[in-house]
Amino acid sequence: MVKEENTEQPRTEGSVSLVDDAIKQDITMADVEAMDENVSNMKTEIKGEVKLEDLFADMDSDEEFSSSNIKSQDLKSSGSQEEPSSPIHIGPLSRASDPEVMRSFYQRLFPWRYLFQWLNHSPTPTTDFGHREFAFTLQNDAYLRYQSFPTSDLLRKDVLRLMPSRFEIGPVYSTNPRDRKTLRKSSAFKPIAKELCFDIDLTDYDDIRTCCDKANICIKCWQFITMAIKVVDVALRDDFGFKHIMWVYSGRRGAHAWVCDKKARLMDDQKRRAIAGYLEVIKGGAQSGKKVTVKRPLHPHVARSLETLKSHFQTDILQDQDPWETDEKFDLLLQLLPDKTLNDALRKKWSSAPGRASALKWADIDALAKTTKGLNPTALLEAKQDIVLEYTYPRLDIEVSKHLNHLLKSPFVVHPGTGRVCVPINTKALEEFDPIGVPTVTELLKEIDEWAAEDGESEGKSIQDWEKTSLKPYVEHFRSFVLSLMKDERDFKVKSEETDVMDF
Amino acid sequence: MIRQDISRVDAKRRTALHHSKKQFAAPAYKDLEYKHRLNFYIIPPTADITLEQFEQWAIDRLRVLAELEACSFRNKTPAETAAHMKPLLDKYLPLSASTSGSSAVQVERQKDHYSHFILRLAFAGTEDLRRRFSRAEAMLFRIRFQADDARERSAFVDSLSLDWETVGEEEKRGLSEELRASGGGYPKRIEDESYFKVDWEKVPELIEGRKVLLRAGKAYVPGREQLSMVVAEFTQLLDKALELTSRALPRLDEDDRLTPILAHLSQNFTTPDVAYSTNAPLTGADISSRNVDVLSASFPLCMQHLHRSLRRDSHLKHYGRLQYTLFLKGIGLNLEECLIFWRQGFNKITDDTFNKEYRYNVRHAYGDVGGDSNRRGSGYSPFSCQRILTEHPPGPGEAHGCPYRHFSVENLTNLLTAVGVRDSDVLRGVKEDKEKMKYHMACNRVFEYAHKQELKRVKEDGTWGASQLETIVHPNEYFKRSYLLRNLGKKTESSGDGDGDVKMEG
């Protein structure tokens, strides 16, 4: 397979025009027939072999309240004209799931070419793309797994035909996922590569975020995600040495990370588990009591994270979330402090000053500690560090990261509930990212129309539709990410060819 | 003859050997000379052995591996395991040091070498067996490595020529703070420890536990962690080899003398984690959705907690549903009843949502839908304690797992009190068990307390044999015994005891 690429395609430095030719390469009749057959077999596809754990896992994911539930909610709310008191303004929802809106989006705005290059790691189609699993969630909620496409054009065609409300990206398999049933030995079909992924969702913060609940978010609680991205991103880069990390807004209340370095893609589950464990600081179920257990002295990763998170704790937690405002809530804080005498003093003080702000309460701890006899200052300091971590350290849905064969929603699809596009987040301007400012599909389509009205066919230079909209910076960000990935990949290939030669 | 069988399977494997090992891979059809006590099992055996040796050696090793697996299941510490294993190893798989002067040194090493390769064949067939075999072999290797004479051990490690870079003095001093912090405050003086720099992928367990400094993809491993690195290397090579063996296996099917022996060996790799048989439900018991509340009095604490959480929240998160569904299936609740149970339990959602989001998964768990292999196997087996203890620890808001392990002492005590365990001796005992990480002891302690009278009775009148009084290692076994004890004297018996004419109640 590798041989073919090398001999038939001259390695042209940075020539992007090659891409288009490659994508438009000949499609044989066999391909087309195979596809049609696949579409007609769709009903049986749904019942394909699915791991039970995956099925169970799917349901509590980011999309738990999407698809079916959202639709019924929408009907209700538009009927009564009464929006739930949600700080996020949700646009005209009925239109986001409108098939015509979706068709225009996929046809005119979705960055197919860069998606292809991103997954293919080369301008010429390879099995990196061809053996990659896609899974479609159709408008009627049917879920089609094990879809695969030799080129991005065929993927695009099928998406336009089926109009899925979203699609997910799975691993690259050892053989074409569509052929998996015809193989004599089932062990010949297995996942061999996938990006290392992370999933952070605000629902995991529900016990500590006070500004919103459930599917709602605002800029205040988005700071939890900002903190999480900072901490995880630096660890992946500085500690593990990964370079190609893309963060993507999940469309509602969270973010996904895609670590795309070749080394990351080829990791087995044990290595993925190791990274997940390295990053995991918040542990335990709802009943496990204390959630942070870190050794002292703090591991450099934890110490660095704490340093980053401290200032967020002051502003984003103490001020904005004000987590210990009421009597009932400050008890939660006292439970995490080690000294009984100090706790009694604090309780007395706080009970007599109802509603005292969390920032003041936090300061009270050190102030009263000074006059508390027999207090162990180290134990108190460590407890306070643990509290900072408990309220700020990333809460990762670790199952997504541990398994090579986990599926994750594709970047740039539209969240069916909010209508927002799942855009990449530029970590260089992380603090400026505002999920509420992310364009919705209906806004974008309007922008195309308006652009045409204003500028007409000006320079004669053909301009892509996405360039006319506020999607532009996101697509450009994605493009430069993909280009730098492909560049490294090419260097990597050249290098390994050289070593191969040396070996023989 | 046997020689061919083994080497044929491994012929392909040789090409995949580590580059530096290629020189050893030249076929040498003669008895090998074993220089080291320890073995990475890179070179397949080539000399003839008899069919009797083939079987006997494999069985002896199997005894050792099965016992090792049992130790890990009982959460024995490495030191306890080593002590427990010593007499067994001396008996079945002795390995003397080169300096021992024993005349049996070469024979022992040959048996160790050959038996390893025979079991590779026996266990390469399925992913599950491969995983268990590799784990048990790694444990065995670890025990032997630790027991090895220090000088012989380092000679062995040198012979592996592993790709470890020593961290220079200057770099070490520059990173001394971080290195110390990564090592939990040790060493006090950085000069007292040496460090290797390796790709982090080589030491995943050290990374997972944040036990080393990690910089730009390189793990800084202290000398004292050498064991962990060697074991990781051992496991990695073995896993690769097993994978290749499994692909070569079909060619072995032609030999009708070996196949039955190998099949027999793999079947005998039984452990406490055997799938709980769902074929022997309790006859006469009313196992229905409406009766689950009543039956739950006989559930182990993990399942009681799931049940209570479900009743409190009208919802359970995914692993909770999985763990509980499979348990209910195991106690004999049929698919229809199970669907009714969940439908009624999730009473805050519409039928439509239930049908869309949950029904399929319950059916899948029962093998009613899904791929061929799922249906043939009637879905998934109920989880054993081992699985519940070791896989998927609960995250925030999740109710699955083992309360004895995953709860804080305080919350555990509260839960026990809530289900009626208030005896202070028992609670103290549970706390101690938990601290020693003997979670199954805690669970069995509560079982014994909750069924004190009945157990006394069946012991005295001899109706329960030793096997029914063994430590419980499966939630469904807990239920079965509890149910039988609570209904002593009533007309309920476990089927399969020859009593076929038990009437349904009501």
Ligand SMILES: [Zn+2]
């Ligand atoms: Zn908010």
